[in-house]
Amino acid sequence: MNKRSFLLVRRVMIVVTLFLTMSLVGCIQPEETSSNVERGKPSQKISEASFHFIDVGQGDATLLIGPDFSVLIDAGRHDHNDVVPYLKKQGVSHLDLVVGTHPHADHIGQLDKVIEAFPVKEVWMSGDTHTTRTFERVINVIIENDIDYYEPRVGENFQIGSLHIDVVNPLELTGDFHEGSIGLVATYGEVRILFTGDAEEQTEDEMLERKEDIEAQIFQLGHHGSSTSNTKKFLETVNPEIAIYSAGVENSYGHPHREVIDRLNKMNISVYGTSQNGTIVIKTDGISYSIEVSEKTEINEANEQELISKPCIDINTASLDELRLITHIGGERALQLIELRPFNNVEYLTRVDGIGKGRLNDILEQGKACVN
Known part of the structure; x- marks a missing residue:
């Protein structure tokens, strides 16, 4: 072939x-390049x-x-x-x-x-x-x-x-x-x-x-x-x-x-x-x-509660799990948010697909998201 x-x-x-x-x-x-992986019969x-x-x-x-x-x-x-x-x-x-x-x-x-x-x-x-x-x-x-x-x-x-x-x-x-x-x-x-x-x-x-x-x-x-x-x-x-x-x-x-x-x-x-x-x-x-295989340890509930209790989630440094605690930020948007970092302020979250002025107002009202 x-x-x-x-x-x-x-x-x-x-x-x-x-x-x-x-x-x-x-x-x-x-210049043209092509695969160098060999074709042929297996050893x-x-x-x-x-x-x-x-x-x-x-x-x-x-x-x-x-x-x-x-x-x-x-x-x-x-x-x-x-x-x-x-x-x-x-x-x-x-x-x-x-x-x-x-x-x-x-x-x-x-x-x-x-x-x-x-x-x-x-x-x-x-x-x-x-x-x-x-x-x-x-x-x-x-x-x-x-x-x-x-x-x-x-x-x-x-x-x-x-x-x-x-x-x-x-x-x-x-x-x-x-x-x-x-x-x-x-x-x-x-x-x-x-x-x-x-x-x-x-x-x-x-x-x-x-x-x-x-x-x-x-x-x-x-x-x-x-x-x-x-x-x-x-x-x-x-x-x-x-x-x-x-x-x-x-x-x-x-x-x-x-x-x-x-x-x-x-x-x-x-x-x-x-x-x-x-x-x-x-x-x-x-x-x-x-x-x-080895059974995986369940999520530590204490760590989850620690995340929830944080007064402020810095959108420039937060982990994926932390970002998902912000209203309207699901897994897909959290991934995109991380790709778009850094943000000068929370209002710039409108750069993320699906976050318009209405959802931004909800985020600001929740008060979780911040930029330190």
């Missing part, structure tokens, strides 16, 4: 248009590998490590710093491949930190561009470290040592970040894992219509276990033995959604999740696999 090539400078110039303050112009040479040698679904709260990060490969799929939240320490704890010295399934900050949030901490051979991203500082930082660090960059598409397959990767999404970009999520099947020996990022029902249907080979023993649930994904017909085609979701404890989105869990239970599919089990590790010899 021919390699798909493209101009990295095309992506950089889009970012320059979105961010007038960026200083990327002139630092990229307009005959199979020994133990492990797949780590890392507990990063309301985000995604999965580490695949084996005798001759190290791959990171997504890199956690932009307001956390837990991915690099975890990789170091596992003895990771380099990464053959880092995949950012799509440009939302709960998936590429610490990708820049990962690249700065470890030698990375290649980065894959969907090709969609975003108007956030997180996305800007990731693009900058890829360029500054001269990392090979690639945008995989349906039908491509790659070999990283004894790990085989088949790309099942996207076929092309539509501008919808979820639709453009990189979907892939990672195969080690006879064990297959399906990743779909935040792909939703429409994208799942398109994969089914294209008759993508998505059957896998292990399925990382789409969009953190949301009911907008993980349809019955899609699950029936994947036919997983276990499903794993990544979500934060008591997150404001309600992930994983009850109807998805009920659906999985009715289909006799075992379910594990980072909000309940912490980091989930699957160990395999390429034929069979085992699962290691």
